[in-house]
Amino acid sequence: MMVKIEAIVRPEKINDVTAALESIGCGGFHFVNVTGQGQQKGVEVFTGRGAALTHRSSLPKTLLVTVVPEEQKEEVLQTIIASARSSEEGTIGDGKIFVSAIAEVIRVRTGERDLDALTPSNGE
Amino acid sequence: MDSGNIAWMLMASALVLFMTPGLAFFYGGLVRGKNAINMIMYSFTAMGVVSVVWLLWGYSLAFGGDGSFIGNFDYLGFQNVDPDIGPDGGYNSMTIAVFQMMFAIITPALITGAIAERFKFKTYLIFLVIWITVVYAPIAHWVWGDGGWVLEMGAADFAGGTVVHINAGMAAIAAAWLVGKRRGVDRGVEPHNVPFVILGAGILWFGWFGFNAGSGLAADGVAVNAFLVTNVAAGVAALTWVVLSYLQTGKMSAVGAATGAVAGLVAITPAAGSVGPMGGLAVGFGAGILTYIAVLYRHKFGFDDALEVFAVHGIGGIWGALATAIFAVGGVGVIDGEFELLGDNFVAVVATMGYSFIATLVILKILDLVPGLGLRAEESDESTGLDISHHGERAYVSDGAD
Numbered sequence: 001m002m003v004k005i006e007a008i009v010r011p012e013k014i015n016d017v018t019a020a021l022e023s024i025g026c027g028g029f030h031f032v033n034v035t036g037q038g039q040q041k042g043v044e045v046f047t048g049r050g051a052a053l054t055h056r057s058s059l060p061k062t063l064l065v066t067v068v069p070e071e072q073k074e075e076v077l078q079t080i081i082a083s084a085r086s087s088e089e090g091t092i093g094d095g096k097i098f099v100s101a102i103a104e105v106i107r108v109r110t111g112e113r114d115l116d117a118l119t120p121s122n123g124e
Numbered sequence: 125m126d127s128g129n130i131a132w133m134l135m136a137s138a139l140v141l142f143m144t145p146g147l148a149f150f151y152g153g154l155v156r157g158k159n160a161i162n163m164i165m166y167s168f169t170a171m172g173v174v175s176v177v178w179l180l181w182g183y184s185l186a187f188g189g190d191g192s193f194i195g196n197f198d199y200l201g202f203q204n205v206d207p208d209i210g211p212d213g214g215y216n217s218m219t220i221a222v223f224q225m226m227f228a229i230i231t232p233a234l235i236t237g238a239i240a241e242r243f244k245f246k247t248y249l250i251f252l253v254i255w256i257t258v259v260y261a262p263i264a265h266w267v268w269g270d271g272g273w274v275l276e277m278g279a280a281d282f283a284g285g286t287v288v289h290i291n292a293g294m295a296a297i298a299a300a301w302l303v304g305k306r307r308g309v310d311r312g313v314e315p316h317n318v319p320f321v322i323l324g325a326g327i328l329w330f331g332w333f334g335f336n337a338g339s340g341l342a343a344d345g346v347a348v349n350a351f352l353v354t355n356v357a358a359g360v361a362a363l364t365w366v367v368l369s370y371l372q373t374g375k376m377s378a379v380g381a382a383t384g385a386v387a388g389l390v391a392i393t394p395a396a397g398s399v400g401p402m403g404g405l406a407v408g409f410g411a412g413i414l415t416y417i418a419v420l421y422r423h424k425f426g427f428d429d430a431l432e433v434f435a436v437h438g439i440g441g442i443w444g445a446l447a448t449a450i451f452a453v454g455g456v457g458v459i460d461g462e463f464e465l466l467g468d469n470f471v472a473v474v475a476t477m478g479y480s481f482i483a484t485l486v487i488l489k490i491l492d493l494v495p496g497l498g499l500r501a502e503e504s505d506e507s508t509g510l511d512i513s514h515h516g517e518r519a520y521v522s523d524g525a526d
Contacts, residue, residue, distance in 0.1 A: 046373075049154075049313025049432050050365070050380025051419050052375045054312045 001070035002102040002118060005077065006063060008034070009084040009095040014062045021066070027075050027120070029066035035059060040093035058063035061095065067102055068116055126210040132343035133211045133219045139334025140226035142234050144171055148326025150382065151237050153320025154431050156313060158509025159241045160287035160519035163203065166248065173252045174229040182228055185261035187215040190271030194262045208226045211341040215270065223263070223338060231260055237431030238296035239499075242506050245514045247497045252486065259295065259483045263287050263476055278466060279472035280452065281338035282350070285394025285444045286476040293438025296429055302488045303499045307506060313430075318378050325382035329358050332389045336396040344350050350396035353404025360405055361388025364412025380416075383436060387415035390401035390440035394469075395448040403459075410447055411440050442477075445469045449524040467510035 009017055019050035021029060030050060043055040068076050079080055085094050109119035148167035155163045174182070181200055190194035199205050202221060209217040233253050239248070266274040267287050274286070285494065310476055336354045340346035365384025369377040391411030394406060399407060418435035429435070449466035450458040456465050492499045505513035512518060 044375075046369075046375070046377045046379060047314050049383045049419050049435075050369050050377025051372065052312070053375070054314075056314065073215055118358060 002105055002114065003068055003073050004065065004067045004100050004102050004104050005073070006065050006098045006100075007084065007095060008036075008038075008061050008063050008097075010093065011060050011062045013084045013086065015096075016083045017064060017080055019078065021078045024075055024079050026066060026068060026072065027066055028077070028118070031062050031064040032063050033064045036097065038060060038093070038096065040047055050060065059093075065103060067088060069118055073099065074098070080110070126212065129211050129342045130219055133223055133338060133341065134470045135225045135267075136334035136338025137226050139331045140223070140338065141171070141229065141331075142402050143167070143328050143331030143335065144230045145497065146324045146331055147230065147233055148324065149320045150324025150386070151240065151431055153317040153322075153324060154313075154315045154379070155240050156509070157519055158511055160316065160511060161515050161517050162245065162510035163236070163240055165245070167230075167233040168349050169249060170229050170233040170252060170499030173249060174256055175225060175234065177253055177256050178225045182256050182261055183221050183224060184254060185257065186228075186264040187224065187269050188219070190269075190420070191265070192271055192273040192276070195265050220341065223341075227284060227288060227335075228256055228260055228264075228403065231284075231292050232256060232295075234288070234292035234433060234437055235295045235299060237433040238300040240430035241510065242499060242501050243299075243303055244501050245510070247491050250497065254487050254491075255295070255484065259480055260291065261288070263291055263399075263479065267472065273491070274472045274475065277468050277471065278465065279468040280448055280456075281394040281400055281445065281469075281472065282363045282397030282448070283336045283393045283473040285390070285441045285448070286472050289393060289437040290388045290445065290473060290476045291480045293436075293441055293491055294477050296433035296438070297427060298481050298484040299488060300427045300429040300434075302485065306430060307503070310429075315379055321379050321382050324386050329385055329389060332358070332393075336400065339343055339506040340397060346397055349400070352401055353396050353399055353407070354392050356401060356404040357388040357392035357395075357408030358385045359388070359416075360408035361385060361391070361412035364409055365416055365417060368412070368416045383415070383419070383432070384412050387411045387436050387440040391444035391447060393441070394444045395451065398448055398452040398454070398456075400451075400453050400496075402437060403453065406451055407444065407447045411443055414443050415440050442473055443514065444487050445473045489502060 037057040037059050040058050040059060042055055044053045045056050047054045080097060090105050105117040125426035144167050151162045152164040179202055179390040184197055184199035185195045188198040200432045204216055205218045205221050206216055211217055211219040227471055232255055264287050266272040267281050330441040332354055333351055337347040337351040362381045365380040369380040388408040388411045391407050393405050415436050418439040419432050422435045446469060449469045452465060456462050488499060491497050
């Protein structure tokens with residue numbers, strides 16, 4: 001079984017999160033800068049010529065995606081949580097994590113499938 | 125031939141030309157990313173179209189002869205225009221003709237802020253040719269040409285507050301009104317590239333030294349004074365905008381600072397030859413206050429002057445024309461108890477506003493009715509963005525498909 005973990009984190013935390021993931025042996029992920037809003041709400045920005053502020057639901061966040069074996073799920077989740085929190089107890093705006101099942105994984109180079117495709121292969 | 129004056133006038137001409145690509149970036153940064161190239165192209169193509177029109181007949185219609193309302197055909201194709209005559213040699217001097225060419229280029233480019241993100245580009249190119257001929261050339265003749273009625277009346281417009289700014293501001297209202305509102309911008313448009321806006325405003329500010337300090341047509345004390353008051357007015361107006369935006373919103377807008385600088389430059393344009401350093405400060409401060417209020421309340425009037433051409437160039441220009449008469453030194457200003465110049469400048473402002481608005485309205489109405497032209501871009505083109513639909517290019521290619 002494999003799961004996909006999608007974590008929305010603060011942009012300024014993404015380097016901490018990726019370093020922490022590598023340190024526990026989760027070396028495959030990608031991330032992308034996104035905008036949106038949660039409890040923290042969006043941003044106030046100037047529109048037009050700088051005389052009026054308007055609300056935009058476009059707070060900058062970073063979305064990190066990784067797919068791991070089911071057994072590794074809990075460790076990865078705890079690692080992300082620990083490295084993405086902006087304080088000991090956490091603060092509104094620290095992010096959210098979504099976990100879902102993955103049907104199939106295929107490594108393009110070798111055609112290996114599922115768990116074989118997720119674990120590092122030295123190749124021939 | 126006076127080589128010192130000619131050297132300065134060629135430099136000043138280059139500075140004024142550089143304002144137009146500066147304007148391109150100023151306006152380009154203010155629109156959405158899907159229309160950035162289109163916005164820049166309005167200004168850049170004006171450098172092509174107006175250069176040709178000015179050479180062939182524009183200069184002659186503006187500065188030939190000594191009629192009251194329009195020039196004649198003496199200088200068609202720059203015939204009888206002599207490169208060996210210095211700027212003090214009258215309108216048969218090529219030095220003046222080339223300096224004035226740059227003014228003619230930037231004026232219609234200013235209007236394009238009002239039609240941003242929705243105007244048919246093909247129609248715009250034709251509009252440029254007609255507008256320079258029918259609107260710009262006559263007003264330039266009134267104000268600056270030998271025998272022009274505004275000049276004869278005694279109104280003072282040193283570098284083009286009426287000819288360039290009020291003219292462009294009124295044409296902007298006419299154009300914004302006829303082309304209609306943009307779709308889907310009720311929640312406001314966030315400028316897509318604020319650094320472009322600042323870059324463009326900086327280039328405009330730099331080029332404006334040629335615009336104002338060159339308008340005395342000589343490298344002398346008048347030019348030095350014009351240079352100084354230009355800088356002071358821009359600085360204080362930028363500062364005024366920043367402070368006002370902070371007082372109102374709690375934040376200091378960079379776009380506001382850029383807008384304020386341009387407003388100060390607009391207002392000092394007619395005044396640069398007649399006010400002193402402290403007068404320049406007053407002109408810039410007043411411009412900052414008035415244009416800020418104008419931008420705040422413009423949207424209540426129901427026309428989509430997308431980039432605030434009227435609020436900045438119209439209101440800034442009107443204030444500048446009146447402020448010229450208020451703060452003029454040498455015993456002709458309101459500060460010395462004289463009101464004649466104020467009256468003359470008021471008449472010049474009203475005449476420019478009326479003629480520019482009506483003539484632009486008529487030109488655009490006709491272009492709207494011509495089969496195959498029309499003013500408004502197709503709805504799907506507008507949604508896609510005019511960069512792709514009109515120019516086949518994207519300002520920002522980041523999908524990696526190449």
